[in-house]
Amino acid sequence: MAGKKVLIVYAHQEPKSFNGSLKDVAVEELRKQGCSVTVSDLYAMQFEPRATRNDIVGHVHNPEQFNYIVETREAYKRGGLSSDVVEEQKKVQEADLLIFQFPLYWFSMPAIMKGWMDRVLVQGFAYGFPEFYDSGLLKNKLALFSFTTGSPRETYTKGNTNGDIRYLLWPLQHGTMHFCGVKVLAPHMCFAPESVSEGQRKEMLTAWAQRLKTLWKEEPINCSSEWYFK
């Protein structure tokens, strides 16, 4: 929708990968709609995933016993977070929609994207107490997890060994985005793109572009345990 701002947080090492194409399709389609699109290309940025003392510029609140959560909360208050974190927080602040594009690694995001969550979503910026879940500080935003799997769709069903694909979305959609107040759109999954034909991969890209055309009309999911484990 024209005027909307989108941040795509993208984690793949190879621009020519299928994840790269999914990201490109989103950038193109959303810009065509008149959206302003920013991409955080984590590997290209060599984004730091480790949560360390380096994230605090200058004064450390308690140098005797370093507590990352406390230190980043205090640093956020006085504008003392490292510049790469501040940069990402600005992008999040401006965005109406966050799209996370990644290949599934061990039923979750690649570590470089987990590090983005760990370091960017600082207390005071993304949540507080009691500003969490529906009252989270990012509550007027939307998020969408778009990812590829190695295994086909039928292995990610209830009763199958991998279980329902929704099980593994609990920490990401609920434990992270919902915790910060972000409303979650239905995830977008491309199952086993490496095991299908070139034609089928193209269909997957077209389906993604199609979905994006009407994305702004979608209702968020009801992000409670029923959605995941019913």
Add this chain to the structure above:
Amino acid sequence: MAGKKVLIVYAHQEPKSFNGSLKDVAVEELRKQGCSVTVSDLYAMQFEPRATRNDIVGHVHNPEQFNYIVETREAYKRGGLSSDVVEEQKKVQEADLLIFQFPLYWFSMPAIMKGWMDRVLVQGFAYGFPEFYDSGLLKNKLALFSFTTGSPRETYTKGNTNGDIRYLLWPLQHGTMHFCGVKVLAPHMCFAPESVSEGQRKEMLTAWAQRLKTLWKEEPINCSSEWYFK
């Protein structure tokens, strides 16, 4: 149990933290039993969490289109993985038991530990096709997730906003360890150690030491969806 080998994969920035104490207690108790204990102190090692081309030494299988899973599988076969990954694989290979000690970040491990999973558990080393789940290549090993939370126990129950604590263990215990054939012991949780008294923290440390005394007699959990979502 005397003669057993234990690898503790530990992720906390501060040696004086409660996670640090839990790690120290485990090292001490297990050594007292005659176990051989190795610690991978990920922050102290500045362990690299990012899965990149740097993990392959020398020849890249397909430099035109870099595929991390394929490249690390091929590099593993010919002994061409980077030395830090090889070092961790050796520790895993020798271990009877893996203990993961960490503070919960966003319903999961800190990114530095997720990177350990992403980079160390390479195809051909930890799993293959059809060597996965009960046939996984690490099938004679045990794993135990020991972690701390920020929120108290009662918030991690079914029907409460955080949901049953078991929900968030699915990607870690089932999607990662079980996938590699590792049998999983019941997790060890210390809820909200920062919100309790010094006396209660000491009790938590004692309880952990006590559990470790009879750990080798424990039966693994039945790591299927029933355990998590029943």
